[in-house]
Amino acid sequence: MSTIINVKGLAKSFGSLEAVRGVDFDVEQGSLFAFLGPNGAGKSTTIDMLTTQLKPDAGEATVAGYRLGRDNDGIRSAIGIVFQDSLLDPLLTVEENLLVRGSFYKLSRSELKAAVARAVETAGAGDFLKRPYGKLSGGQRRRADIARALIHTPQVLFLDEPTTGLDPQTRQNVWTTIRRLQKERGMTIFLTTHYMEEAAQADRIVVMDHGKVLAEGTPYELKERYATDMLKLKPHDAEELAAYLQARSASYTVASGIFHIPVAETVRALDIIDGCRSNIAGLEIVSGTMDDVFLHLTGTEVRA
Structure with a gap:
């Protein structure tokens, strides 16, 4: 081209x-x-x-x-x-x-x-x-x-x-x-x-x-460069999942009982899931978006 x-x-x-x-x-x-x-x-x-x-x-x-x-x-x-x-x-x-x-x-x-x-x-x-x-x-x-x-x-x-x-x-x-x-x-x-x-x-x-x-x-x-995928886990036992993630030195936040775990790429979420499969009541993997890219680069949300 x-x-x-x-x-x-x-x-x-x-x-x-x-x-x-x-x-x-x-x-x-x-x-x-x-x-x-x-x-x-x-x-x-x-x-x-x-x-x-x-x-x-x-x-x-x-x-x-x-x-x-x-x-x-x-x-x-x-x-x-x-x-x-x-x-x-x-x-x-x-x-x-x-x-x-x-x-x-x-x-x-x-x-x-x-x-x-x-x-x-x-x-x-x-x-x-x-x-x-x-x-x-x-x-x-x-x-x-x-x-x-x-x-x-x-x-x-x-x-x-x-x-x-x-x-x-x-x-x-x-x-x-x-x-x-x-x-x-x-x-x-x-x-x-x-x-x-x-x-x-x-x-x-x-x-x-x-x-x-x-x-x-x-x-x-x-x-790939500027956005982060997010693994969201709803556990049967929150304390058990927290201990598991801490042992892996995985960063996370918790909101309304849902663990939000940033992953560098979607495939990395599989490793985390495999290690705590029996404790998972629900999960969602959210890919990084252009909004994330924009925020990372400019430090501000896009404004209309």
């Missing part, structure tokens, strides 16, 4: 505040890439630079083969952006909004109609094409926003917290659209999200805080 975004030493300050402090990362073509970090981590500033909305102080980047600062028009032609706050007019219908936005790309009338039709079909926005944008549900608005970003068939789609505030079913519908773009169109998706279960679906993740990249890897790699 080839690299479609390459970032080296990108930096940006606002007065004495170093918002982005020399970050490096790559995004592979056709991948779903998740960019994570708490509020104030520097994510938005980084994205604003990559999408040519903000000039970097230092470093370099290429997006779809175009060099940032030298080929900004090329970058803008190669990307689509779905902002957290919509840019569409609430009084116009979805179709009217898309035609207005599409007119910025200097297409002929027939090319514009064809481009809007493709974008609407891909984003699944056809059912509410004639309705005013301001009358749509949250999920419908998101699909209309995605259609707006797809009119010029971008190679990279930037999604800034695309499902924030949506109910679970609507979030799933939006994700179906996102996955279809990636799989059927080969589009690269650059995602920021506050939902860790969404980040866990990514092909690769970068975690950022205080303007720096803290870690990067696949969800599996990050969970």
Whole structure:
């Protein structure tokens, strides 16, 4: 898989505040890439630079083969952006909004109609094409926003917290659209999200805080490095289980009669279970999550 975004030493300050402090990362073509970090981590500033909305102080980047600062028009032609706050007019219908936005790309009338039709079909926005944008549900608005970003068939789609505030079913519908773009169109998706279960679906993740990249890897790699699995045991005899764990120098906590025993990896739980099998009334093994990774790296729970 080839690299479609390459970032080296990108930096940006606002007065004495170093918002982005020399970050490096790559995004592979056709991948779903998740960019994570708490509020104030520097994510938005980084994205604003990559999408040519903000000039970097230092470093370099290429997006779809175009060099940032030298080929900004090329970058803008190669990307689509779905902002957290919509840019569409609430009084116009979805179709009217898309035609207005599409007119910025200097297409002929027939090319514009064809481009809007493709974008609407891909984003699944056809059912509410004639309705005013301001009358749509949250999920419908998101699909209309995605259609707006797809009119010029971008190679990279930037999604800034695309499902924030949506109910679970609507979030799933939006994700179906996102996955279809990636799989059927080969589009690269650059995602920021506050939902860790969404980040866990990514092909690769970068975690950022205080303007720096803290870690990067696949969800599996990050969970292996920074998350801990948990063995939960309900014993017949609590004192016996406590003595057994202490003899093994195994750390544990007890809550509501349940022993919580951290294990480096799931298979390690089997050794503990085998040694106290007759004393087990119930058990559960909980794998480490992206929430654990985030907390370990940033020291804070993710905030919406």
